[in-house]
Amino acid sequence: MQERPEMEKVHVELKMLDDGIEPPSYALPGDAGADLRTTVDVVLAPGERALVPTGIAIALPEGLVGLIHPRSGLAVRHGLSLVNSPGTIDAGYRGEIKVPLLNTDRNEAITLRRGDRIAQLVIQPVLQASFTPVEELSESVRGDGGFGSTGGFVTS
Numbered sequence: 001m002q003e004r005p006e007m008e009k010v011h012v013e014l015k016m017l018d019d020g021i022e023p024p025s026y027a028l029p030g031d032a033g034a035d036l037r038t039t040v041d042v043v044l045a046p047g048e049r050a051l052v053p054t055g056i057a058i059a060l061p062e063g064l065v066g067l068i069h070p071r072s073g074l075a076v077r078h079g080l081s082l083v084n085s086p087g088t089i090d091a092g093y094r095g096e097i098k099v100p101l102l103n104t105d106r107n108e109a110i111t112l113r114r115g116d117r118i119a120q121l122v123i124q125p126v127l128q129a130s131f132t133p134v135e136e137l138s139e140s141v142r143g144d145g146g147f148g149s150t151g152g153f154v155t156s
């Protein structure tokens with residue numbers, strides 16, 4: 001079996017804002033998302049949303065972005081999602097990371113307890129563009145086709 005080189009890790013400053021909460025953690029080696037925890041108990045009625053604190057602040061080096069994704073287990077089992085999925089954590093942001101949770105279930109409330117892992121933070125490189133206004137865009141095969149132009153779905 002081919003040896004996998006150890007995953008490269010970027011150093012990110014972390015400030016814990018709540019002593020009783022565990023820092024973000026990767027559940028398994030090689031995982032992309034570090035799980036974030038809620039510092040508060042919260043009950044979300046069907047269709048309800050709430051901005052939930054995580055008790056952490058970070059300083060990402062410029063050139064990186066933090067993306068907050070839902071956890072698929074909670075999504076599939078309970079319908080828990082994020083209003084703004086994925087949330088964007090800018091490199092310059094030093095405030096507390098908060099997660100706008102949304103209960104998409106039509107019937108059942110979702111109960112979360114302080115310390116529960118509610119979402120995951122994926123850190124990625126990011127590029128800024130220098131936008132150049134032009135009269136005509138360069139040509140491409142796709143052109144202006146979009147929104148299902150390549151087919152592959154059932155029509156009614």
Ligand SMILES: O=c1ccn([C@H]2C[C@H](O)[C@@H](COP(=O)(O)OP(=O)(O)OP(=O)(O)O)O2)c(=O)[nH]1
Nearest residue numbers: 068084087088089090091093096097098099100
């Ligand atoms: O799920 C999220 C999304 C954002 N933020 C924080 C970090 C981010 O850097 C900042 C701004 O987020 P965004 O740019 O998505 O929001 P905006 O509505 O454009 O606000 P702003 O005008 O402050 O950029 O809010 C969170 O804590 N959680």
Ligand SMILES: [Mg+2]
Nearest residue numbers: 088089090093
């Ligand atoms: Mg913004």
